[in-house]
Amino acid sequence: MKYLLIAIAVIGILLFIAASTKSKGKERKPPTYKIPLTEREQSMYWRLTGALPDLVVLAQVSQSAFLKSSDIAVFRTFSQKVTDFVVCDKAFNVLAVIELDDASHRRKKEKDAKRDAVITSAGLRVIRYANIPDIAKVHEDFRAERIKLLEQKVKLATGKTSFEN
Numbered sequence: 001m002k003y004l005l006i007a008i009a010v011i012g013i014l015l016f017i018a019a020s021t022k023s024k025g026k027e028r029k030p031p032t033y034k035i036p037l038t039e040r041e042q043s044m045y046w047r048l049t050g051a052l053p054d055l056v057v058l059a060q061v062s063q064s065a066f067l068k069s070s071d072i073a074v075f076r077t078f079s080q081k082v083t084d085f086v087v088c089d090k091a092f093n094v095l096a097v098i099e100l101d102d103a104s105h106r107r108k109k110e111k112d113a114k115r116d117a118v119i120t121s122a123g124l125r126v127i128r129y130a131n132i133p134d135i136a137k138v139h140e141d142f143r144a145e146r147i148k149l150l151e152q153k154v155k156l157a158t159g160k161t162s163f164e165n
Contacts, residue, residue, distance in 0.1 A: 036060055041084065044100050044132050048085060051138035054149070055095065056088040066094050067122050078118050087142070095145045096125045100132070 037045060037059055048057045063078040066086060085098040097119050099112070116126045127141055139146075 040102070040132070041100060044085070044098075044129075047132055047135070048087065048098070048138060051135045052087060052142060054090075054146070055142070056090065056092060058086045058088065059084065061086045063119070066097075066124075067119070074118075078115075081115060083119075087145075089145075089149060094124055096127050096142070099126065099128045101128055101130050 041059065045057060045059050061083050063081045063083055064075075066083075067078050069075045069078075083097050084100045086094055087096045087098060088094055101112070112128070116128075119126050133141070
């Protein structure tokens with residue numbers, strides 16, 4: 001009886017090892033390479049970097065890279081999500097989160113609104129574009145941020161804000 005129990009245990013261990021190395025009878029395939037940005041996202045990236053040369057543009061950023069929460073339920077609302085673009089100043093302070101919506105987003109308005117609400121609750125701005133904007137539109141959307149940056153540079157250079165005499 002003792003040997004029968006040992007034999008069953010050994011067979012069980014061998015079956016477990018065999019099952020854990022194969023996925024439903026198929027060998028596991030290694031990952032393959034893919035370009036990280038679609039053609040449309042690449043065009044948007046170059047538009048943003050061209051329009052905002054004094055800022056840092058990051059693409060395909062995990063929301064957990066710029067959001068945090070000690071509340072696990074809140075953390076789970078963003079921990080597995082990726083944002084199209086994050087625009088930062090040179091110190092990597094986030095100025096805005098940019099989403100480039102495609103046709104599929106027409107059916108995801110409620111989901112997008114929830115994602116935006118999580119980001120804005122952290123005090124960040126979300127800008128959504130249905131199409132790749134022209135340079136003038138990007139300049140307009142970042143005008144306030146660029147003014148703040150210029151004021152900071154003036155203050156550093158002169159010790160005064162741009163509003164002081």
